[in-house]
Amino acid sequence: MTKQVLLNNLNPQQKSAVLHNTGPLLVLAGAGSGKTKVITHRFAYLSTAHKVPPMSILAMTFTNKAANEMKQRIESLTGKSANSLWIGTFHSLSARILRKEIDVLGYGKDYCIYDESDSGNIVRSVLKEFKIHEALYKGILSKISSLKASLISPEDLLANEDSYGFDEKFVRVYVKYQDELRKNNALDFDDLIMCTVKLFEQNPGLLKKYQLDFSHLMVDEFQDTNASQYRLMELFASKHKNICAVGDDDQSIYKFRGAEVKNIHKFKNDFSKTKVIMLEQNYRSTQRILDIAGNIIAKSRDRMPKKLWTDRGEGEKISYCIATNEIEEARYIAQSIKELFQKGKYFCKDIAILYRVNQQSRILEEAMRENGQPYRICGGISFYQRKEVKDIISYLKLIANPDDSVSLKRIANCPPRQIGAATITRVENEARKRDESVYNTMKYIMKSNGYTNSLKEKISSFINIIDSLHAHKEASTSELINLVFEKTGYLEWAGEEKAANLIDLRKSSEDKDLKSFLDSVSLFSGLDEDPADNSVSLMTLHNAKGLEFPVVFIAGIEDGLMPHFHAIKDTEELEEERRLFYVGVTRAQDMLILTGARKRRLYTSIQEQQPSRFLADIPENCYLCIEKRPRADAITSSVAKVPVQFSNASPYAAGARVKHPKWGVGVVRDSYGETDDVKVMVNFHTVGIKRLSLKFANLEKL
DNA sequence: AAACTAAAGCTTTTT
DNA sequence: GCTTTAGTTT
Numbered sequence: 001m002t003k004q005v006l007l008n009n010l011n012p013q014q015k016s017a018v019l020h021n022t023g024p025l026l027v028l029a030g031a032g033s034g035k036t037k038v039i040t041h042r043f044a045y046l047s048t049a050h051k052v053p054p055m056s057i058l059a060m061t062f063t064n065k066a067a068n069e070m071k072q073r074i075e076s077l078t079g080k081s082a083n084s085l086w087i088g089t090f091h092s093l094s095a096r097i098l099r100k101e102i103d104v105l106g107y108g109k110d111y112c113i114y115d116e117s118d119s120g121n122i123v124r125s126v127l128k129e130f131k132i133h134e135a136l137y138k139g140i141l142s143k144i145s146s147l148k149a150s151l152i153s154p155e156d157l158l159a160n161e162d163s164y165g166f167d168e169k170f171v172r173v174y175v176k177y178q179d180e181l182r183k184n185n186a187l188d189f190d191d192l193i194m195c196t197v198k199l200f201e202q203n204p205g206l207l208k209k210y211q212l213d214f215s216h217l218m219v220d221e222f223q224d225t226n227a228s229q230y231r232l233m234e235l236f237a238s239k240h241k242n243i244c245a246v247g248d249d250d251q252s253i254y255k256f257r258g259a260e261v262k263n264i265h266k267f268k269n270d271f272s273k274t275k276v277i278m279l280e281q282n283y284r285s286t287q288r289i290l291d292i293a294g295n296i297i298a299k300s301r302d303r304m305p306k307k308l309w310t311d312r313g314e315g316e317k318i319s320y321c322i323a324t325n326e327i328e329e330a331r332y333i334a335q336s337i338k339e340l341f342q343k344g345k346y347f348c349k350d351i352a353i354l355y356r357v358n359q360q361s362r363i364l365e366e367a368m369r370e371n372g373q374p375y376r377i378c379g380g381i382s383f384y385q386r387k388e389v390k391d392i393i394s395y396l397k398l399i400a401n402p403d404d405s406v407s408l409k410r411i412a413n414c415p416p417r418q419i420g421a422a423t424i425t426r427v428e429n430e431a432r433k434r435d436e437s438v439y440n441t442m443k444y445i446m447k448s449n450g451y452t453n454s455l456k457e458k459i460s461s462f463i464n465i466i467d468s469l470h471a472h473k474e475a476s477t478s479e480l481i482n483l484v485f486e487k488t489g490y491l492e493w494a495g496e497e498k499a500a501n502l503i504d505l506r507k508s509s510e511d512k513d514l515k516s517f518l519d520s521v522s523l524f525s526g527l528d529e530d531p532a533d534n535s536v537s538l539m540t541l542h543n544a545k546g547l548e549f550p551v552v553f554i555a556g557i558e559d560g561l562m563p564h565f566h567a568i569k570d571t572e573e574l575e576e577e578r579r580l581f582y583v584g585v586t587r588a589q590d591m592l593i594l595t596g597a598r599k600r601r602l603y604t605s606i607q608e609q610q611p612s613r614f615l616a617d618i619p620e621n622c623y624l625c626i627e628k629r630p631r632a633d634a635i636t637s638s639v640a641k642v643p644v645q646f647s648n649a650s651p652y653a654a655g656a657r658v659k660h661p662k663w664g665v666g667v668v669r670d671s672y673g674e675t676d677d678v679k680v681m682v683n684f685h686t687v688g689i690k691r692l693s694l695k696f697a698n699l700e701k702l
Numbered sequence: 703a704a705a706c707t708a709a710a711g712c713t714t715t716t717t
Numbered sequence: 718g719c720t721t722t723a724g725t726t727t
Contacts, residue, residue: 061716062717063717064716065716066716089716089717090717091716091717092717115717116717135710189717192717193717221716224716254715256713257715356714357714359713379715522717523717525716525717540713540715542714542715542716545716546716561713564713566714576714577714603712
């Protein structure tokens, strides 16, 4: 495509962003303002008009999906394959660099990448070893993750006088966790970024080389960068300062994951003479939708003022429907979808139902099924998280990196070969003593005396499988998968359904070498799966970011859900909820339907819900409020019957003080169940919250 | 190794 | 409430 054509169909702001050649550029791109268009056209324009080699442009995104879309559009603009270009996620680009350079940091180039569950397994085994309550692993994992996102390594914690305020126990766990990763020659997601930063900070010569290689940088979804990602970007750009950051502070919804919106302000300070371009023309939504969105976000504190506008016209009226309960709400949505579909204007794929928490999806799904509407859940658990798929991948990981003890333990007894928990524990203890990987320890046990023959036999038959697979490590990945099937009998053991998934897995591995296949699999997420064929999309508001649909339903517009009750006490978190709502609303192109319920079942109790406080920020004439009465035939539905035992008749109602023979005094939080089987939830000072059956618990009322 | 039971979860989660 | 997982049983 000629350079002139690349500038056609761009508005003046978009054009000036595309024309910007050297120096720092910050593009504040409102929702639906064509930011991907700007990035891809700028990429193509730099290479055709300014003769910047495409391999010298580094473009970083957050999702594989965004990266792939960018590649595709650049391919169609330039007519050349974008496959080998430096366009990818922060994580995948870092992994690519580390594959070449990581030996400098003392890791092997065959390092493997651990996902959250792999990391979780390590933290749990560390906690077990340190005799710390294992259930704490989730919180610890997220603390470790945020430390790494702030570039604080275990060594940094140890070097700091008061360990940045972290208690000694946690520091020990973090140190040990990182040790274990190193022993396994493994990096977790956060390591990919942190290690790349350390690599360049510690090796200025290497940094210089990469700075020369990458003459231009582009960063997408800039408002979502965390400290380590910002630092990485800064390292690359500090020499030539040809950096273009594109983002929207109004769409920052990942603060809880370490994203720092303030990076947008920091950018202008760190890079002097930054040119700032605002993209405010929206090409997606009708004026009515933008009005709602504008009113919601206008109340946001500390935002950069901007106002989206459109020439698409007023559009359809927006409605807000209140149903009696969440079941009626779901039925209303399903019914409305059916009607829309029957009118023939929209296909199912044009429609999305968004919600705050995954829990909401179940009832929505039920209603969709009742109405015979095809739907699909976007996000959720991905193909690569399935047990059988993870197992086969573990075999592959072990072929590439035998030191990967997490993968080894995962498949040591899958399919069963008499290597149970007891055997693993014995080998692990030995491994700990010898400070070696489990694989090496197994080899050692096979050779040494002092172990029973039966143990040696079990271990050597397993090691033989791994070694015979390892001998074929140069084979194509799909052949390797076949070999795994052959040597382990996994397919026969797995059963039909799982086997079918594994055949799919083998298919997806065709034409990929082992390492790149493993990298892409490790960095894959549920969002990357095929787009909806012809079904309604159901997803969380978070997963909806970056997408658009002609018709959008947002369910659960109630206080407690939107904003979520966990976020209500904290103003910063409340602000993030507001932005989340804004993101949801701005997904809609033509029609927006907000819904809520008067009463909603939450866990065990039925809550009276109030309409979302955010609605108070929208003038009433912006939408149509509909109170949905329950259908006559629906009155007998399960929710209509409020269980009698919820009345305060029970002596063990919430608030009552009780005494337990073992745990002492506690306060009743809740009670439920039939008269002959009443369960109470009691908060004890000694052990925390317990669920007890009144029949057996022997409680004394105080 | 399946099949059961008890207990603990429970906001979102690009990688 | 419902789902997941850890632990126990047979």
